[in-house]
Amino acid sequence: MVWMLPLTIIVFFLIRRLAIKIKSTLFNPLVISTIVLIPILLLTGTSYPDYFHNVRWINDLLPYSVVALAYPLYEMLPQIKSRWKSILFITFIASLSSMISGVCIAFWLGANTEIAASLLPKSVTTAIAVTVAENQGGVPSITALTVILVGILGALFGHQLLNLFKIKSAAARGLAMGSTSHVLGTARCIEVSYHEGAYSSLALVLCGIMTSLTAPFLFPIIVMLHSWL
Known part of the structure; x- marks a missing residue:
């Protein structure tokens, strides 16, 4: 399951770069990244608890982003x-x-x-x-x-x-x-x-x-x- 964290980061930054070029409010990186990741998790048989456990440090950064x-x-x-x-x-x-x-x-x-x-x-x-x-x-x-x-x-x-x-x-x-x-x-x-x-x-x-x-x-x-x- 070590691939989950790098995959999430890579998908987000790729979508983020596309969003900068497309410049559309509908092309939101968070939404599009989620849409891309869900089929991958379904195809690999990865449950949400397993996924969340492996990328939990991203969620832990939320309070610090608010302070920033x-x-x-x-x-x-x-x-x-x-x-x-x-x-x-x-x-x-x-x-x-x-x-x-x-x-x-x-x-x-x-x-x-x-x-x-x-x-x-x-x-x-x-x-x-x-x-x-x-x-x-x-x-x-x-x-x-x-x-x-x-x-x-x-x-x-x-x-x-x-x-x-x-x-x-x-x-x-x-x-x-x-x-x-x-x-x-x-x-x-x-x-x-x-x-x-x-x-x-x-x-x-x-x-x-x-x-x-x-x-x-x-x-x-x-x-x-x-x-x-």
Whole structure:
């Protein structure tokens, strides 16, 4: 199974080089690499637990990559200081909207409380989302999958949606992407614009903090209102 790690790295970097040449938001390296790797694992009879065990150090690098996003924040600190009130308000509303929408849609589709709790922190990074969901009685695996899907969708279609609504401000675009599609959306922002990446990094961090602080109070209220309706 020693071939799994080098194969994953080689596939990703090859797809990454192709993505630079193609320059299409739909040709996302993470998505395309996954599409390429799945048939290989199926053909070789490799189970997902075996694959994950052999490439786990890549997953372990995720927290460090999040910390590395602080560098663009440092360079943009003067601009951020001048807008800190607006930034806090925007990320707070974004955090609440994300949690409320996820839970309400889950209940509307007939999901139980466990599934709703799993979808509660869908727009923050995995490490925070899993902990928040577990504390509210959610299923960590469902939360992790939802976070990944939200991030991929944001990275693929976020900028197209922003362009459709003619939102041109780097601050607005970055805050929107970071608030809704966490690390994957932020990575996409950095590719598009350094300023967008900085604001997206800030939104990613702030929404993670706000979600972890407000979720224990917000979720019981939503569940209570749902039981009354």
